[in-house]
Amino acid sequence: MAEILRAPKGLDGVAVADTTIAKSDTDGTLIYRGYAIKDLFEKSTFEESTYLILYGRLPTKGELEEFEAKLRRYSMVPHNVYDIVRAIPNEAHQMDVLRTAVSGLGATEGGISSEEQELSIIAQMPALVANCYRLNQGMEPAEPDASLSLCANYLYMLTGKKPSSFEAWTFERMLILYLEHDLNASAFTVRVVASTLADIYSACTAGLAALKGPLHGGANEAAMQMLLKIGSAGNARSYVQETLAKREKIMGFGHRIYKTVDPRSQLAKKLLKELLEKQGKGLESYKLCEAVENAVWEFKRLPSNVDFYAAPIFMTLGIPIETFTPIFASSRTVGWVAHYNEQLMDNRIYRPDAIYIGNKGLNYVPLDER
Amino acid sequence: MAEILRAPKGLDGVAVADTTIAKSDTDGTLIYRGYAIKDLFEKSTFEESTYLILYGRLPTKGELEEFEAKLRRYSMVPHNVYDIVRAIPNEAHQMDVLRTAVSGLGATEGGISSEEQELSIIAQMPALVANCYRLNQGMEPAEPDASLSLCANYLYMLTGKKPSSFEAWTFERMLILYLEHDLNASAFTVRVVASTLADIYSACTAGLAALKGPLHGGANEAAMQMLLKIGSAGNARSYVQETLAKREKIMGFGHRIYKTVDPRSQLAKKLLKELLEKQGKGLESYKLCEAVENAVWEFKRLPSNVDFYAAPIFMTLGIPIETFTPIFASSRTVGWVAHYNEQLMDNRIYRPDAIYIGNKGLNYVPLDER
Numbered sequence: 001m002a003e004i005l006r007a008p009k010g011l012d013g014v015a016v017a018d019t020t021i022a023k024s025d026t027d028g029t030l031i032y033r034g035y036a037i038k039d040l041f042e043k044s045t046f047e048e049s050t051y052l053i054l055y056g057r058l059p060t061k062g063e064l065e066e067f068e069a070k071l072r073r074y075s076m077v078p079h080n081v082y083d084i085v086r087a088i089p090n091e092a093h094q095m096d097v098l099r100t101a102v103s104g105l106g107a108t109e110g111g112i113s114s115e116e117q118e119l120s121i122i123a124q125m126p127a128l129v130a131n132c133y134r135l136n137q138g139m140e141p142a143e144p145d146a147s148l149s150l151c152a153n154y155l156y157m158l159t160g161k162k163p164s165s166f167e168a169w170t171f172e173r174m175l176i177l178y179l180e181h182d183l184n185a186s187a188f189t190v191r192v193v194a195s196t197l198a199d200i201y202s203a204c205t206a207g208l209a210a211l212k213g214p215l216h217g218g219a220n221e222a223a224m225q226m227l228l229k230i231g232s233a234g235n236a237r238s239y240v241q242e243t244l245a246k247r248e249k250i251m252g253f254g255h256r257i258y259k260t261v262d263p264r265s266q267l268a269k270k271l272l273k274e275l276l277e278k279q280g281k282g283l284e285s286y287k288l289c290e291a292v293e294n295a296v297w298e299f300k301r302l303p304s305n306v307d308f309y310a311a312p313i314f315m316t317l318g319i320p321i322e323t324f325t326p327i328f329a330s331s332r333t334v335g336w337v338a339h340y341n342e343q344l345m346d347n348r349i350y351r352p353d354a355i356y357i358g359n360k361g362l363n364y365v366p367l368d369e370r
Numbered sequence: 371m372a373e374i375l376r377a378p379k380g381l382d383g384v385a386v387a388d389t390t391i392a393k394s395d396t397d398g399t400l401i402y403r404g405y406a407i408k409d410l411f412e413k414s415t416f417e418e419s420t421y422l423i424l425y426g427r428l429p430t431k432g433e434l435e436e437f438e439a440k441l442r443r444y445s446m447v448p449h450n451v452y453d454i455v456r457a458i459p460n461e462a463h464q465m466d467v468l469r470t471a472v473s474g475l476g477a478t479e480g481g482i483s484s485e486e487q488e489l490s491i492i493a494q495m496p497a498l499v500a501n502c503y504r505l506n507q508g509m510e511p512a513e514p515d516a517s518l519s520l521c522a523n524y525l526y527m528l529t530g531k532k533p534s535s536f537e538a539w540t541f542e543r544m545l546i547l548y549l550e551h552d553l554n555a556s557a558f559t560v561r562v563v564a565s566t567l568a569d570i571y572s573a574c575t576a577g578l579a580a581l582k583g584p585l586h587g588g589a590n591e592a593a594m595q596m597l598l599k600i601g602s603a604g605n606a607r608s609y610v611q612e613t614l615a616k617r618e619k620i621m622g623f624g625h626r627i628y629k630t631v632d633p634r635s636q637l638a639k640k641l642l643k644e645l646l647e648k649q650g651k652g653l654e655s656y657k658l659c660e661a662v663e664n665a666v667w668e669f670k671r672l673p674s675n676v677d678f679y680a681a682p683i684f685m686t687l688g689i690p691i692e693t694f695t696p697i698f699a700s701s702r703t704v705g706w707v708a709h710y711n712e713q714l715m716d717n718r719i720y721r722p723d724a725i726y727i728g729n730k731g732l733n734y735v736p737l738d739e740r
Binding site for chain 1 (some may be wrong): 381384411450457559562728732736
């Protein structure tokens with residue numbers, strides 16, 4: 001029998017695959033398919049970056065137009081999926097509702113081709129996220145506005161208000177930041193499920209299951225709740241100090257890869273300031289975030305992560321807090337699809353070992369003699 | 371930066387955890403919590419083996435009675451879950467339907483305690499499996515018969531006919547064989563999801579997603595389809611020879627751990643013969659299976675696995691083929707719950723590495739200049 005290799009807990013530092021999709025690095029850099037996140041954030045669109053992540057290169061003008069047309073064509077959610085959502089109680093967690101909707105979409109769309117499945121799951125996520133929330137609140141599903149771009153329409157369905165072009169642009173920047181982040185727990189879950197040759201809906205349902213966990217995708221909602229609790233910049237330092245003294249976590253800080261700076265957080269921080277300046281309603285929430293950030297660095301030497309600045313941006317855009325993690329999921333679905341396909345290009349089913357440290361050779365004693 | 375360790379594909383031979391739940395070995399042995407599968411198969415009950423796997427030891431009489439009462443108490447599926455199932459088209463794959471139902475159950479039961487969640491997911495799986503199928507076929511959910519045992523009731527809901535006590539006993543043996551099988555792809559998926567601190571419903575939904583894959587749980591259905599196609603023992607040798615010559619797979623053979631014998635397969639084989647003898651309708655299907663088994667060993671030196679003999683047993687019991695993989699899943703849920711809890715006892719979030727072999731430092735060229 002071959003030697004068993006014992007891996008570090010959580011597979012920390014263990015490379016399970018080769019990848020060409022993305023690379024986050026301890027020096028505070030992140031690339032998608034070779035392009036710096038800063039360039040894509042400043043210059044690209046959601047659709048273009050999605051194309052890049054799925055197909056490995058930037059599209060030509062013709063390719064991009066065709067791709068955008070496909071996303072529009074596949075964006076209609078089958079009606080029965082909303083009937084599934086209607087059957088879920090209103091007090092349900094939005095990530096549970098979205099996971100059930102995506103699983104139900106898979107049960108519905110089993111017959112279509114796999115490329116169509118992959119693009120339609122990406123194309124339908126905005127309507128699914130917005131309408132799971134709307135149905136949960138007793139509203140009817142939003143009618144998409146065909147005159148709007150994908151991201152403007154998404155924001156419109158979430159808030160019920162036509163966004164300004166700067167608001168839509170801001171929302172799109174956040175979606176670009178959330179598209180992909182190499183092998184975290186949800187992307188790894190997607191790859192393990194893919195390795196059994198299960199379909200993309202099964203894999204994305206499992207990705208959503210993993211992303212729900214408070215150690216993973218739940219952080220942007222939790223960060224917002226914390227910011228609301230602190231209230232203003234003046235309370236930040238004492239809140240941080242007291243929370244750390246109780247050995248509790250400050251939400252939206254620290255990252256397994258980025259030890260000094262999360263590049264997405266710094267881009268989002270600048271974006272929050274611009275958004276608030278455009279709105280002309282003052283910089284209170286920006287100052288609050290900065291004060292918390294400075295205090296956490298002072299006391300704990302942890303940098304803010306992307307979720308920390310995503311929260312007040314979504315809040316400022318008028319988006320309901322319950323949808324913050326689902327929005328993250330809708331964008332990250334693009335990365336999951338890329339990981340799914342990359343896994344299948346060089347597949348072997350995941351079947352790790354475990355070291356058995358339990359009992360052996362026990363004799364079964366009949367119930368009456370126990 | 372720490373050294374990156376490159377793992378074999380599929381984490382083959384890499385131990386990711388310590389476990390005390392089960393151990394399958396290359397010598398053809400399998401233990402649950404230290405007890406040989408043969409003893410449990412011959413002497414235990416589904417409820418007792420479930421208790422053993424969940425709590426690590428055999429129950430006393432009082433503990434078992436209390437446990438059985440809890441399983442009965444938690445066995446009623448909330449009605450809205452069937453409304454979710456009703457909203458899924460009839461042509462859907464039963465594993466897609468079951469995955470959506472379990473996810474929807476999680477969205478419904480979010481408020482109950484975690485021990486109640488764990489026992490109720492196990493207790494509700496029989497009704498979920500049977501009634502997903504029944505609703506899919508245009509029938510109403512089956513009413514459980516309170517006078518029957520858990521397994522007899524399960525078989526009754528699946529077939530619509532009151533089983534004989536030997537039929538119920540046979541079905542229970544198969545459920546015991548399927549309860550747990552250490553770190554395969556679905557149990558590993560469950561542990562990765564657990565590591566994010568997501569709830570048990572999220573983890574089991576992800577387990578179902580992985581089990582759907584044809585490289586994993588789909589084998590018992592596929593084996594049955596193959597046996598139906600071969601038809602009789604006389605055709606077996608030429609079918610196997612021709613199929614292998616085309617480099618196609620013979621379903622229900624081979625196993626990552628068991629290279630010469632799968633202990634569950636041998637127990638199931640004996641059980642099939644007993645069942646057929648009891649029914650007095652001849653041993654044709656047994657002879658067919660044995661002829662296929664002998665031919666695969668002759669040409670390929672692969673042993674049959676548990677799925678190979680599970681298929682004709684389920685068929686003989688009058689169970690619909692579409693539910694074969696869901697039945698496997700319903701029993702394996704017990705193992706998944708044990709893995710979920712074991713993961714949380716010594717948790718670190720799974721975040722493996724990947725070796726980035728893609729492009730770096732690419733310059734973003736504006737769309738018009740591409």
